[in-house]
Amino acid sequence: MSGNVVPLAGGRQRVGIASLVLSGSPRRSGVDEEHVRTLASTDDPLPAITVHRSTMRVLDGAHRVHAALLRGETHIDVVFYDGNEADAFVLAVKSNVRHGLPLSAEDRIRAAERIIASHPDWSDRGIASVSGLAAKTVAAVRQRVSPEGRRSRTGRDGKVRPINSADGRRRASRLISENPGMSLREIAESAGIAPATARDVRERMRAGEDPVPPQQRRRAAVPPVTPPDLRSLRRDPSLRFSEAGRVILRLMDTHTITADGWQQLADSVPSHCADAVADLARLSAEALQGFAHQVRRRKSR
Known part of the structure; x- marks a missing residue:
């Protein structure tokens, strides 16, 4: 070389x-x-x-x-x-x-x-x-x-941190129930969570609450969403090498977002823009539905 x-x-x-x-x-x-x-x-x-x-x-x-x-x-x-x-x-x-x-x-x-x-x-x-x-x-x-x-x-700063997961919180709650005198640091190390999380678990148990916050329980209950596979469409020469085809591929790619991705976008919309963004999203969805109907109707001709 x-x-x-x-x-x-x-x-x-x-x-x-x-x-x-x-x-x-x-x-x-x-x-x-x-x-x-x-x-x-x-x-x-x-x-x-x-x-x-x-x-x-x-x-x-x-x-x-x-x-x-x-x-x-x-x-x-x-x-x-x-x-x-x-x-x-x-x-x-x-x-x-x-x-x-x-x-x-x-x-x-x-x-x-x-x-x-x-x-x-x-x-x-x-x-x-x-x-x-x-x-x-x-x-x-x-x-x-x-x-x-x-x-x-391991985080971006190179430090190793425990995962703040529902499983870790439940392990901590069992340890607290079985070993009331156990220190927070010992609980955290055994359960694989942060000491602050162990403290929160203990306080929730004392208050008669679930050791796992509602948000984490909801997150664990939602299955992940896999976006559609566009590879076969991208390989189709009739789409790749025509201007209209490339527009269609870009349009499809723009909407290939997971459920979590859509939620993050929704959370980022300022409250004073919410109605306008929601209306535009609805109009876009209606336009895409109309496009889908036209494509299927063309196939049946």
Whole structure:
């Protein structure tokens, strides 16, 4: 590989495109030809891409590679990443979420599933910050792909914290009932929760209340929702390579949001805008229903 790499300033290196691997991207829909043409049409040099050194896999910049090829170029500027493959995938997701052509909602959820598997101790918020999802959505994905979970997670600051879960609270309530003299710290360590949570459990029990707050009980009762799979539609050339088809795909992708995601959006609406947003949402829903009816009617012709 050394003969195909030319060192440049700023940590960049010039690499032959033929040596790069473009598979394994978190983007399931493949290359967006329109975006490639847009990148290739500019006279400016293409920004450096990010490549995993040990595998030569492109982590960030696949569209720039295709744009360079469309320009007739044989080499491209590269910044190498030297971590392991699991961390390389995390970097690929993080890079593709933050700039360039954004990952679809489905891609981000698939990426979160993979990160949960490779980094099970990461917190929901930590994975959310990488994947571009809401922490509540990551929690729902985790519950679906790893229902057993863990009793502690590593936050974005690197600190390991116990999970404030309903199971932990119920374990704490049993310990308090069976060992009235047990200290809060001992209860917290045995139940896998924070000392403050153990204190709250004890106070709730003294007040004759359920050790698990109502909000947590409701959350545990709601099953996670998996968004529709749009992969087959995205692969259909009749949609991918027509302007109307791309509009339809973007429209479908915009509405591929989990129940938790919709709830988070609803919670973020200011109260003085609630009526206007609700009315617009209702009109949009009616328009989509009308569109669905027209599509099905066309199929029956």
